Amino acid sequence: MKNNNNKLLNQETLCIHAGKAKGDHKGALTTPLYQTSTFVFDSAEQGAARFAGEEEGYIYTRLGNPTTRELELKVAALEKMEDAAATATGMAAVSGAVLSFVEAGDHVIVSHAIYGCSFALFSHQFKKFGIDVTFVDMANKEALTAALKPNTKLLFAETPINPNLVVLDLQMIGDFCQQHNILSVVDNTFLSPILQTPVDFGIDIIIHSATKFLNGHGDVVAGIIVSSKENIAVIKSTILKDIGGTISPHDAWLILRGLKTLSIRMERHCKSAQTVAEYLHQHPMVKEVFYPGLPSHQGHKYLNNQMRGAGGVIGFELNGDVNTGRKFINSMNLFSLAVSLGDAESLIQHPASMTHSPYTQEERLAAGISDGLIRVSIGLEHTDDIIADLAQAFAHIENVTGKA
Template sequence: MSHTQNRSTRLIHGTSQPCEQTGALAPPLVQTSTFVFRDWQEGARRFAGEEEGYVYTRLGNPTVSQLEEKVADLEGAEAAVAFASGMGAVSGALMGLLGHGDHLLCSRGIYGCTHGLLGWMKEKMNVCTTFVDRPSRERLEKAVRPETKVLYLETPVNPTLEIIDLNEVCLWAKERGIKVVVDNTFATPILQRPLEWGADLVLHSATKYIGGHGDVIGGVLCGSSQLIGPIRDQLRKDVGAVLSPFDAWLLLRGIRTLAVRMERHVANAEKIARLLLAHPAVKKVDYPGLPNHPQYRLAQRQMDLPGGMVSFQVCGGLEGARLFLDRLKMCLLTVSLGDVATLVQHPASMTHAIVPEEERSAMGITDDLIRLSVGIEDISDIWTDLEQALHPLSEQVGECGKEEFSCKKSS
């Protein structure tokens, strides 16, 4: 299939072809643990790497391979490797690139479990991490060490939605021979492709937007064949964080509608962000599509669209956040994102609870911060639910300060 086709077309066609044996339109689910050889010589050749072919599903499977090819195509990568979870992809990238005593530079805001993994790597592998606020050439230059091997980024950052200038930091890293890994889960390859800006590896928690329906867990890591090959052939094989064929099949089904879902996610998120900004019980709104976002112009340049995630702070601190969350009726209180339904969570007590309080504060994760994954429901129904949950907090506007609100609205 021609790579000149638009991504929305390649999502449906791309590397997928009707099954040669049956003509089936849907990709076949090869639900098997192992593969039968025609004779001893074929088995020996495949184990020796002298012949292409499948041996054992932990090492490779046609359904999993089709997913890998699809995501690699969308990201503009030579190769991809799928894992049993998004954290499998994070672990594969970091453990594949870092060794004992190496140093890692990392954006200050990252997913809580990624933060936990870095703590484990410090304890077990003596891999030290330096967190950098709003990574830029100047800030990275101050933090780099002779043993720095990797720069790990999220953009947009979870959950504050800060945007990092990929072109600037990737150029800086390449000058020093440092590999750049970008978690692209929030944007998806429909909205942002970090490899085009110079990143070396890009990863996804495919559980989120790629799957899109809350029924599967998986991860994908994309990059050059030189980097992906050893991670697939050694690390994934020996660690065993293998995506099952059935889960790969579900992800292949979900990804076909990714483009149209992202259009609706973004359209709804833009409207919800503006409505929240105008609400008296909301102190601050973080959304890259709002002109008052600090990296608004950068987001316009780097991303095709600003995404479906919105974060905001409510009046009343922790108690205000609790009251808001407990009053939701349609929007679902859960820690995932990227689902067709609108999902809401409290980062400080949920996804980022593992992060020490001092670190959370440095990340900008306050007790009154809410993370909203805007779904594809009718926009009026989403807002009706959010508005009724916010209503009791409107009475606490005075506690937040009128001056703060007037400044926020005019910024």
């Protein structure tokens, strides 16, 4: 089953078979780990031809590696796009996707609620390079239109948004960017290509923190950029080559292993998260639950249209103050108190003081990230055990606060 048939295959099959090289790997079923920094040329002439781009072949792992290449082709197939570039971290994917196409004097529109380090990159680092950034509520088309400038070059967004799970209208964003000749970049980490393919709505570039659901085992830090062959060629030959945020072949090999089970893991994450969200929604100590699988959530209308599932991440607010939330988090037994998401283990964290600490309090509130918001990533444990751990934590804060 060759990768030239990718367009004919379903995602469950692509997770296993897409991107596999046709060459001989000594009969190995699993793709070998090419743990090498450099590649040997047959002659000086061949080396020169490869550097000149006159002959295909590998030169140096920062520029390409067979293990990494299978990962890139597999994720590109899953996202229904032409090519991909694997990176050392999710933030290398963000910076590589954006800095490859903007320069001093350009203007970028960014969703006002995004991952904390992405926010820091756009709000703090871009000033050094003379790049103008406007943060807007991208759920509001009028606000998006008002942010447009003659020098607007690129738009960056996440959906669902980290950490409050606001769902953006990808069709509206895609149409807006095409109408105004703006490059669109969307972070698809929270849903993975199993649950959402932004290219269906005209998005130009898709990024992932491959650390999360794509890998799924909590043992890799990586990212990936997916786009057209032309865009990926620009990214690889400029920012990734010269700044050097490329992935280790060992990490690429680990993600390839994780991708084999991506479709079945996402099915389990979604099913368990839906059960947990419904439990939280009815609990008297929960003020509000942020999960697109609930009919009360603003993103619920996008299910079975833009989104094929609600994902494995839930945000919620407790009735009480910040200390109540802190006591609740510290009472967890099964949940690990750790940032990240998409792992087999269930994780819990406090965005305002952890992942989104680069925001000021005023910026967080404008982005809809309250001080009391708690984010959980629902793992692959039995749902009964996950809910039992939440129940004992609720009982703990009930005993401390005396609230029912």
